[in-house]
Amino acid sequence: MLISDLQNKKIVVWGTGSEGQAALAYLKKHAVSPFVETYNDSEGEQGLHKVWNSQVIIRSPGVSIYKEEIRRAQAEGIKITSSSDLFLNEMRTRHPQTKVIGISGSKGKSTSVSMLYHMLNALGCRAALGGNIGKPLIELIDQNYDYVVGEFSSYQASDLTASPQIVMFTNLFSVHTDWHGGHENYCRDKVHLAANQQPGDVCIVNRNNAQLLEYCKNLPNIVYYGGEDEFYASGKELFYQKEKLLNIDELKLSGNHNMENLAGVMTILQILGLDFRKAAASLKTFEPLPHRLQKIDMINNVLFINDSISTAPEAAISAMRSFDDNIVIISGGIENKQDYTDYARFVQDNSKVKAAVTLFQCGPQIADSLKKYVSRKDFQLIEAQSLEEGVAAAYGVLASLGGGLVLFSPTAPSFGYYKNFMERGEHFIKIVKTLAK
Secondary structure, eight states: OOGGGGTTOOEEEEOOSHHHHHHHHHHHHTTOOSOEEEEOGGGGGGGHHHHHTOSEEEEOTTSOTTOHHHHHHHHTTOEEEOHHHHHHHHHHHHOTTSEEEEEEOSSSHHHHHHHHHHHHHHTTOOEEEEESSSBOGGGGTTSOOSEEEEEOOHHHHTTOSSOOSEEEEOOOOSOOHHHHTSHHHHHHHHHGGGTTOOTTOEEEEETTOHHHHHHHTTOSSEEEESSTTSEEEETTEEEETTEEEEEGGGSSOOOTHHHHHHHHHHHHHHHTTOOHHHHHHHGGGOOOOTTSSEEEEEETTEEEEEOTTOOSHHHHHHHHHTOOSOEEEEEOOSOOOOOOHHHHHHHHTOTTEEEEEEOSTTHHHHHHHHHHHOOOTTOEEEEOSSHHHHHHHHHHHHHHHTOEEEEEOOOSOOTTTSSSHHHHHHHHHHHHHHHHO
8 A cells, every 4th residue: 555545534543652653643744534543452443443434554564464354344444544554655666776674583683674774874875774673664654765774573563565675584493473373373473474575685594493484485575594505604704615704703693593584584685695794894883783692791700681672592502502601691571472391402402501480470381391301400490480589599699600601581472571571681680780790
């Protein structure tokens, strides 16, 4: 759908978070229609008359396409769109010379888009950053850029009618099942980001993630990364074929898995015909994002790492794999119907993981998996009642061993305990700073 399709229509902007507010502001700025209203779920039945009387709904990411009211609206002929969809269609029509680069995945997308944006700027390109990070995408329609780098969630990708010219997927794990009504829908909605690509567009896929390969197999325009004839990561190092480009120790970034994500980003630069070697060198000044394997403090030889962005067991496994020191991992959040078998088996097979602290709603589920699969005598399971108690216990274990790393990698969403993963991470940081005093 294009902005012109909204002219003089009765429009409801459903959800007034940052994306909904940006859509509302854009419509008012451009005087698209005098018939624009907003609706939030908190209004309940009293406000739903606005929805049923509308001709177009601009849904915010938090409004699931599987929601009963959305299905009913579609059945009654009401058009459903989003600010992300409006942006992509407008860019194809009004700015065909601008390459829109959409990055998605269950983990690593925020850091990937941030690294790409940093390198494009270092190469002198006119670039913008938007989506889940940076500006709402709809705010970028009226400017001219060489490249727009967008982070797309599964919520945003689920019902798009246009795709970015370049799409990159980092990986695919089981998360966000409630919004999508199940894991199958989540996976299909995630890769839908590339479903409307045109001839000449490119979809870049990590060949080392089996689930991603399965769900992307029918997409057009696929280019892979992660093989020895491509950009790939090995431990701490990034390679292009046999050429070593970077070691993560040269960067301010933590987490070896970020080198795998970087292999995909470098593939984008190569496809664009840009100097990826110069771009790689520029990453030495890249400042990592907070709450993503963020180094907080060192107290008596114990390093504290904030990985509050972690919302899946696979994310915690990647985090644990990224460090060589003794580790105590702190995990737990709201129940999200996740399977912790692989998490527990990883702990069993890795003697560097000395203890796990479980807490919050899914803490008992994580603990049950650990009890079932971990039999090492040098491993401790600590079921804590609060994050404060968990941090103190983790510190105590490592202090007795002479040092190591406390890894806060929750494996589950924060909702119900915190507003978002940022608030959760800030709570962890506050506890560590108090411990340091």
